[in-house]
Amino acid sequence: MVADITLFISFLILLIGVAKAYSGFFTKVLVGEKNVLTPILAPLENSFYRLCGINPHLEMNWKKYALALMLFNGVGIVLVLVVLLSQHLLPLNPQGLPALPFELAFNTAVSFVTNTNWQNYSGESTMSYFSQMFVLSVQNFLSASTGIAVAVAFMRGIISKESESIGNFWGDMVRITLYVLLPLSLVYALFLISQGVIQNFSPYISAVSLEGANQSIPMGPVASQEAIKMLGTNGGGFFNANSAHPFENPTPLSNFVQVFSILFLPISLLFVYGKMSQKSGEGRSILIAMVVLFVLMLGSHYTSEKFGNPEISGIVGESAMEGKEVRFGIASTSLFSVATTAASCGAVNGMHDSLTPLAGMVALVQMMLGEIVIGGVGAGFYGMMAYVILSVFIAGLMIGRTPEYMGKKIEAKEMTYTVIAVLLPGLCILLFTGLSLLIPDATSSISNPGPHGLSQVLYAFSSASGNNGSAFAGLSGNTLYYNYALAFCMFVGRFGVIIPMLAIAGSLARKKVVPFGKGTLNTQSTLFITLLVATIVLTGALTFFPSLALGPVIEHLMMLERVSF
Amino acid sequence: MKTLFQSIKLLLVMTFLLGGVYPLAVTNLGAWVFPTQSSGLLLKEHGTVIGSELIGQNFSKVGYFIARPSAAGEDGYDALSSSGSNLAPTNKLLLDRIEVRKEALHVRFGEGEIPSDLVMTSGSGLDPHISKLAALYQVKTIAKERHVDEVQMLELVNQHIEKKFLGFIGEERVNVLLLNRALDKHFGVLNPQHE
Numbered sequence: 114m115v116a117d118i119t120l121f122i123s124f125l126i127l128l129i130g131v132a133k134a135y136s137g138f139f140t141k142v143l144v145g146e147k148n149v150l151t152p153i154l155a156p157l158e159n160s161f162y163r164l165c166g167i168n169p170h171l172e173m174n175w176k177k178y179a180l181a182l183m184l185f186n187g188v189g190i191v192l193v194l195v196v197l198l199s200q201h202l203l204p205l206n207p208q209g210l211p212a213l214p215f216e217l218a219f220n221t222a223v224s225f226v227t228n229t230n231w232q233n234y235s236g237e238s239t240m241s242y243f244s245q246m247f248v249l250s251v252q253n254f255l256s257a258s259t260g261i262a263v264a265v266a267f268m269r270g271i272i273s274k275e276s277e278s279i280g281n282f283w284g285d286m287v288r289i290t291l292y293v294l295l296p297l298s299l300v301y302a303l304f305l306i307s308q309g310v311i312q313n314f315s316p317y318i319s320a321v322s323l324e325g326a327n328q329s330i331p332m333g334p335v336a337s338q339e340a341i342k343m344l345g346t347n348g349g350g351f352f353n354a355n356s357a358h359p360f361e362n363p364t365p366l367s368n369f370v371q372v373f374s375i376l377f378l379p380i381s382l383l384f385v386y387g388k389m390s391q392k393s394g395e396g397r398s399i400l401i402a403m404v405v406l407f408v409l410m411l412g413s414h415y416t417s418e419k420f421g422n423p424e425i426s427g428i429v430g431e432s433a434m435e436g437k438e439v440r441f442g443i444a445s446t447s448l449f450s451v452a453t454t455a456a457s458c459g460a461v462n463g464m465h466d467s468l469t470p471l472a473g474m475v476a477l478v479q480m481m482l483g484e485i486v487i488g489g490v491g492a493g494f495y496g497m498m499a500y501v502i503l504s505v506f507i508a509g510l511m512i513g514r515t516p517e518y519m520g521k522k523i524e525a526k527e528m529t530y531t532v533i534a535v536l537l538p539g540l541c542i543l544l545f546t547g548l549s550l551l552i553p554d555a556t557s558s559i560s561n562p563g564p565h566g567l568s569q570v571l572y573a574f575s576s577a578s579g580n581n582g583s584a585f586a587g588l589s590g591n592t593l594y595y596n597y598a599l600a601f602c603m604f605v606g607r608f609g610v611i612i613p614m615l616a617i618a619g620s621l622a623r624k625k626v627v628p629f630g631k632g633t634l635n636t637q638s639t640l641f642i643t644l645l646v647a648t649i650v651l652t653g654a655l656t657f658f659p660s661l662a663l664g665p666v667i668e669h670l671m672m673l674e675r676v677s678f
Numbered sequence: 679m680k681t682l683f684q685s686i687k688l689l690l691v692m693t694f695l696l697g698g699v700y701p702l703a704v705t706n707l708g709a710w711v712f713p714t715q716s717s718g719l720l721l722k723e724h725g726t727v728i729g730s731e732l733i734g735q736n737f738s739k740v741g742y743f744i745a746r747p748s749a750a751g752e753d754g755y756d757a758l759s760s761s762g763s764n765l766a767p768t769n770k771l772l773l774d775r776i777e778v779r780k781e782a783l784h785v786r787f788g789e790g791e792i793p794s795d796l797v798m799t800s801g802s803g804l805d806p807h808i809s810k811l812a813a814l815y816q817v818k819t820i821a822k823e824r825h826v827d828e829v830q831m832l833e834l835v836n837q838h839i840e841k842k843f844l845g846f847i848g849e850e851r852v853n854v855l856l857l858n859r860a861l862d863k864h865f866g867v868l869n870p871q872h873e
Contacts, residue, residue: 116846123846165687166680177681185685192689237758247697254696255689283684290692295700302704303711309732312701312708312716317758320720320727322735323742323858330730330757332718336708337701354750354760357801359732360718365848422767427780430794430811435772436762438800439746439807440840442849446801463801464762467772565766587764668768677770 117444121411124372124448125404132377136384142292143265143385145169145284154291161287169284174277175619178266179612181282182259186226186608189255193222193248206241207316213239216596223600225249227607228256228489230342230349230459230582231599233591237331237352242314245351250338254298257345257378258289260491263611264382265289267495268389270618271519274626279618293378294345301340301374309363312336335360343374346489348459348582356449356462357438365440368462372449375458379493386494390519394637399497402645406486407455410475415447417471424675433472436464447472454479457489459582466561466569466585470672473585474665477572480579482653483538483610492580495614499534502527502617504641504648508634517633520626527620530613537609539656541578541602546571546660548598555594560587563678564671568664573599578606721859728859733757734806735855741823741868742861743808743816745854746795747779750803762801787819807851810839826865834860 141148162169173181196203197218201211213221217233224231225248234240240249262285269279306312311332318330335351339361342349356362362371380400387396421432437446446463453460454476465476479486485497502523509516509523516523549555549570559566565585572585577599584590590599634641671678708716719731729735736755737744748754749763765772779797784790793812813835821831838857842848862868 116842119846161688161691164691165684167684167688181681181685184682185688188682188685188689192693235759235761237760246701247693250701251693251697255692283688286688290696295696299700299704303707306704306708306712306716309715309719311718312705313718314705315717318718318720318727318730320729322729323855323862324735324737324739326736328729328733328735328755328757330718330720330727330733334701334705336716337704340704352760352802354762354802354804357762358760359734359802359804359806360730363732365843369843369847424767424773425776425794427791428794428797429791430809432794433767434794435765435767435798436801437798438802438805439795439809439851440805440848445848461801464764466764466766467762469767560764561766561769563766563768565768568766585764586762587766668766672768677768677773 117415120444121448124369128373128376128380129400132380133384135377136381136388139293139381140385140388142288143285144389145288148292150292150296158287158291161291162283165283167283169281169287171281172278173281175270175279175615175622178279178282179615182262182611183608185282185286186259189226189252190222193225193252194218196244196248197221200241200244203241203243205243205246205314207314208241210239210241216593217591220596220600223603224582225252225347225349226256227580227603228260228345228347228457228492229577229580229603229607230347231577231584231590231603232349232582233596235353236350242333245338246334249349250341253338253341253345253347253349254290254294255286256347257294257341257490258286260489261289261293261378261382262286262491263614264491264494267498267614267618268386270621271521272390273622275624276622279615279622294341297344298337298340301344302336304370305336305339305367308367309359310336310339310367311360331360342460343371343458344378346375346379346456346458348453350460356460357464362462365445368441368445368449371460371462372452375452375456375460376487378490379456379488382491382494392519392637395519398637398642399501399645402642403485403487403497405642405646406649407451410455410479410486411447411451414451414472414475415444417469417475418443418447420469422469422672424672424677433469436467438463450476451479453583454581455484455486455488457484457492457580459576461583464586465572465583466587470565470665470669473568473572474661476583477568477575477661477665478653478657480575480581481539481542481657482649483535484579484581485649489580496610499531499610499614500649500652501636501645502531503535503652504645505634505636506531507648508641508644512632514632517627518636520629521621521624522627527617530617534610534613535652538578538606541605542571542574543656543660545574545598545602549574552594554592558589558592558595560589564664564668565678568668571660571664574602577602580606721855729855731853731856732806734804737854737858739868741820742858743813743820743854744796746805746808747797747799748803748805749799755804757804760802760804762803763799787816806853806855808854810850810852813839813852813857820861824861824865834864
C-alpha cells in the first residue's frame, strides 16, 4: 500500500519534471528555431523538403492546412491497405502469413492512421514483419506527428493577431517527426531491448520445454515498434497481448517507463503552450485541471482493483489478478490502465475485460470524455481546448458578457465548431452502441453475459470514437459489421474533431486581441480551473450516465450481492 | 493536385526512413549492445532451446513448481496465441474455473488458502512468473515429491525471488522456468517413468 502510493506520487513528480525540462527543446522544434539537433538533422530535413517539393515557410490558412492533413492521412490509409492486402507477396514474411481479408485490412488501416490502433487481429499470427515495420510502425509515427501538428496549429491560432496563417503542415510534420519522435524512439527502443524486448528478423523459434513439450516462440522487430507505440500514444501491440506480453514489456522498470512515455509528450506540450504564448500560467492551469482529474481517476481505479472481487473466496493475495501479470500486480496495472485511457494510447498491460466493474468504468469514462484527462499526443491538447472554450462560454453566459479566451472573443462561429467537436464522438458512441444491440450479428460477438455484455459494446465504440484502441477484448470484433462500424467511428472521432478545431484556430487567428478588462474571466485562476473540471465532469455525466448505469454500475452492485451470470 | 503529390512523396520518404532505416538501425545497435536480449533471452541445454526466460511454460509433472493457469491457446502457454481469458469478474464461467483449479490444487498441495495468482490466468497467458507467495506455497510439496530436504528447497526458492525495482515498482516474484531448471541442476533431472 505504502509502496503503491510511493509509486504513484514519484511517477507524477518525475513525469511533470521531465516533461517540463524537455519543453524548451520541444518549443524550439515546433517554432522552427535552431536547437541542439539542428547541426545533425538540418541536412536531412532540407533534403526531405527538396525531395518532396515542399516550401516549409509557405504560410497556410486553416483550409489549406486541413486539406494537406486530410490528403496526407488519406494516402496513408491507402498505402496501409495496399500493403496489408498484398503482404503474402512482400518480403520479410518468414512465417508465410497470408494477406488480410479486405474488411480487416480496411479497419486496421483506418485504425492506425487515426492514432486509434484498435486491433481486430492478433499480431503474431496475422502480420508479417514487413507489414509491422513499413506500414504499422510508420503510421505510429505519422499519426502522432499529425496530432502534435494540429495542437501547434491551434496554439498559433490563439496567439497570432489578425493573421490568416496557422503555419505550414508539411514543415510541422517533418520537424516533429525528425527532431522529436525519431531521436526519442531510437534511445527508447535501445532501453527496451536492454530490458528484454526483442528486436530481430528471425523466424519463430521451436523450443522443447523441460517437460518435453513443443513451444513455438514468436520473434520480430518488436522494440523499434514498441517505442513509438508508447511515445506516440498509439497503443497497437506487436503481439495480441500487447504490453502484457513479456516480449513487449518484460520488467517492472520497462513498465514504469512505458507508462511514463504515454503521458510524457502530452504533458510537455502544455509547457510548450505556456512558452509559445508567453503565458506560462495558461498552460499551468490546464495542467492542474488535468492532473486533478487524473488523480481522481487513478484513485478510483486502484481502490476498486484493490477491493477486488468478493465473489472469490478461499484465496490469499489480490482477488483481482485475473488478466494481470505477476510482475506488475495491482498498482502497476492500475497506473498503466488509467494512463492509457487518459491518453489516447490504448496499449494495455493487463486485460481490461477482466477489470473490476468500477475500474473498467474509469477506463470507459476517460475515453468517453474524449481523452482530455492529459490526453493523447496533440489530441489531448486540442480536445481539452474544446472544453476550455466551452467553459469560458458558460462563464460568459453567467455574467452576460461576450466570452474571451487569451484576448480572443469567442463568438457564434467558434461555439458552433466547439459543440461539433465535443458532441460528434459522443454521438458515435451512443448511436452505434444502441444500433449494435439491435443487430443479432453484433450482439452475438458479446462474450460476457449480464450487464458486462453491454459494457463490452459500449467500450468498443468509446474506444473507437475516442481513438483509444484498448478493448474489452472478449468481444469478437473481427466481423463484417464491427470492422466497418468501428472504422467509421474511428474516422469521425479523429477528423470530426480535427477539422472543427482547425477551423476554430483559423477563425481565432484572424481576430484582434482585446485587452484584459474588469469583466474578463481570468483563465489562470482557481475559479477557472474549478469551472473547467466541472464542465468536463458535467458534460460527460449528462451524456453518458444512463449507459454507464446499465453497464458497469449495475455489474458492480451485482458483484457486491455475489450475483454471477 | 500539387498537395496530393506532395502527400504521396512525403509518405514514401517517411516510409523509407521510419519503416526501413529506423528499425534496421535499432536491430543492428541492439544486436551489438544487447545480443542475448534482442534475440529473446533464449535458454539452451545441450544445444537445444528449452524456452525463453521471458515466456512461461506449462509444468504439470510431479517434482516441478507449477506456473499460473494460462488462457493462451487450447492447452495454455501457446506462445503463438498470447491472450488473457477476458472473462468478466461476474462471469460464472470464471468463478467455476477458479473453483475447479482450487480443488485440483487442494489435492496436490493440501487444504488451505491458495495464492490467487495460481488460480487466475494472466493477461498474456505467457506470464513467466508466479508470486513469491505462490512459490513458498509449493515448497513443502515439491520437496516431498523430489525427496529432498525442505530447507534446501526453500533456500533455492529464496535465491530465485526477484525483488521490486527500487522497493516500490512491480511485485516480488519467481521465474518458474528458471526455478525448475535450477531444481534439475541441483537435485537431478526427473526420471519421466518415476510418476
